[in-house]
Amino acid sequence: MRRIIEMDIMMKTINIWIACSLLLISINMSGQITSSGIERTAPKNANKENVYIHYNTSLLFAGEHLHYKIYSLKSKTNTLSTFSKIGYVELVGENSSVVFRHKIRLKNGIGQGEFFIPVTVPSGNYKLIGYTQWMKNYGVDSFFQSDIGIINPFQNNQESILEHSPKSEKISFDNTEKEANRNNLISATLNKRIFKKRDKGVLTIGTSPKNEFDGDYSISIRRIDSIRRPLMPSAIDYTAPSTENTSFDEKHGYLPELRGELISGKIVPKDPNSSLEEEEIALSIPGKHFILKLTRTNTDGEFYFNLNQEYNSDDAFVQVLGENRGKYEIQIPDKPFINYENLKFDKMTITPEMAHLILKRSVYNQVENAFIEVKPDSIEQIDTVSPIYRQYSITYDLDDYTRFSTIRETASEILEHVWVRKDKNGEELFQIRGEENVAESNLLPLVLIDGILIQQHSDVIDFDARKIRRIHISREECVINAIVYKGIIALETIQGDFPQKFEREYVSNLKLFSPLPKKKYFNQEYNHATKSTSDQIPDFRQQLLWQPKLILDDDKTNIEFYTSDVAGKYEIYLEGFTNTGNPISVKEVFEVK
Structure with missing residues (x-):
């Protein structure tokens, strides 16, 4: 079986070599985008929120996953906010194009998601954006923003990240490994500093006093990139943008999603003399655990539904109830466009000397993706409380x-x-x-x-x-x-x-922008019970562990992980916030030989 894998890798390597060789053909410096934020002043408003995102890496290749956890925080205290029940995460390119836009359910101020980088996404510099609908009232400058670089060796055009380098340069390493634990009252101890391949690691987190560190945390263990990458803000370093002098958007007046997803629309009468108020409206989301919501219109014919239940359908059906159902048309407005033209991007660059590193990592990614079925993530069951x-x-x-x-x-x-x-x-x-x-x-x-x-x-x-x-x-x-x-x-x-075949003039079909399902991520294990199968499967993981929900529930919490077949230095990132609003950042480094 290993011989077959080696032959498969060789075949795929040829294709990647062709792509990597094109990196050497044209070398250009990419231009810097400049912007000046919109300056507006307005009075203070209550219930202001900030968003912090802990994510697994700021440098991604096509074929890799971006994992992230979103923290919604009260602006004044930095404690987790229960004000908004929905968060939004986007990846935006330098041309303001949106690579993905995710809707995330927030439970007690936290949520999680992921995105697989497809080969259609070009190499370039990107922004990871996080916000709630309520934060849109204060503009893009109030959003969480952080830089991410993407390398896609499967595409020919690499001009956006190539750096002109007439002389051979030593590859720059990220300075992450120089950083130490940032919290005096919290300790992180590894069972060893140098590991073998497919070795068991144990990270012990100690807190003193324990009750001061009750809170919510996330942890990532990942290989340190040999290519210089954009800096990642820690929970301690991240400073939320001030909105003290930012005006409230009176034009749109975005409503907070207090009880769940907010779906809004309006009815338009076919007869201009028809009343708009107090018409009953129904929203149906079909499926095994279907959802039914009923509401009434206001004086302007507007209606709102709060979806606080989980569902697994992308379709919904909206209808006016009663004898007047044929007298109106239902309109569901598109969400207003968010203008990202003024974003500023840091510049990640690569040089021709990095071609071998890019090739090697791309091969590893292809092998990992070829065996994804034996390393599956799982979707957590949705809440099945019956209304x-x-x-x-x-x-x-x-x-x-x-x-x-x-x-x-x-x-x-x-x-x-x-x-x-x-x-x-x-x-x-x-x-x-x-x-x-x-x-x-x-x-x-x-x-x-x-x-x-x-x-x-x-x-x-x-x-x-x-x-x-x-x-x-x-x-x-x-x-x-x-x-x-x-x-x-x-x-x-x-x-x-039945929903696919049901059509009535008074029933409108609505395509839902559904929240991401919550996942439980696969954790590789090596022991006697798995030896017979694991010995036959290559392990080229760069990401050894991603655990978005970490509770420090004892004076000492042990976190287990297993190394892969990829040698090098690895970094441990633990980020989060205590219940009293103190940011926590723990960073450790170890080596696999």
Whole structure:
């Protein structure tokens, strides 16, 4: 197997050599972008936030992962903020192009994410940006900003990072290894300073006194780059931009995301004389753990939904409820563009003498990515707390019964306390008999299919029951945002594909900008139990450990990791903040031979 791997590496090496050789063809100095921030003055505002991002490296190759953790902090105290529930992280190029824009759920002020650098991203200098929606009121200068360099040897044009060097120069090393522990009351001790390949390492974090260091932390263990890279701000060194003399954006007036994601829109009447106020609006996000939100419009026809639940769909459906549903159009405005033209970029450069280092690291990355399936990360399970519209008293699995061709027949023959009636206009409707000793009413039940709210029950009554897996029933009143339904009828299709086929003039489809799922990252281990398989798999990891959620819960906390087959010096970065707002930075260096 090793022979096959070596042949595969040789084949891929040829391609990378061609790309690396092109680095020597044209050598140019890239120009410096200058900017002057927008200067505005305004009175102070409450609930100001800052963002700090701890990330694993400021130099990335195509084929590597950027890992990061976002800390949302109160401006005055530096303690974790619970004001905003959503954070945003972006990677922006010198031409103001956005490589990625992530939405991150914040729980008690913290969140995490990652981005795989594809071969389509060119070599260049980039900015890592972090903010909350509330911070947008104070402009780009209030955002977290830090520099990141990207090297992509698979593309020919390297002019943005090449440095003219007529003479052979010694490669510059980052000065990270010269930095020591920055906290007198916190200690970091390794079980050894020099490790063998595939060796076990133990980092012991000691705190004294312990209770002063209760807080939230993240840790990265990564090989020190031989190519000079942009500096990474530590929690101690990072100084949030002052907003004392920055005006509040009255034009946009960005609302804070206090209870979760904020989705907004407005209704536009087809008849200009129609009222805009107090129209009921429904938002459905389909899926196994579907979400249903109901709200009402204000005097301007605007509506807002707060999404505080996790979901795994990119589609949502918005509709006006009631008899007036056909009188309006629904508009979901695009988010205002963020102007990044005035960003200033530090310059990472490479020289022809670095071609061999670039080639070697690129080969390592290709091998690691070829074996990604045996080193998988996993997505953490979403919160499955059932809201009232997913709480049922009885479930009918239709495979347990004689199947009928329509839901009408199924309701008549199988479902208890459910029937179809006609209203005064001859429209067919479902009806549910309420619980015992509960007064009857003319309220209609909430009807759902794959999580989509169905207003016209005729859309479901004669639906093909052979496509339905289960029918869930609740006979209890269901109250959602002061809108009352007499029970619930929730149908679940076998394929879960009803939303893709459902179209009505009064229903608008919305593509969601969904938060990233939370991941648990793979940690390599070498022991007797894994020896039979691990011996056959190459290990060229540059990143030995990334742990975004680290709790120092004892006087001494042990963190285990395993070295790879890549020799060199490695750095340990531990960053975070105590519950009292003190920044913590621990940096250590060790070597693998």
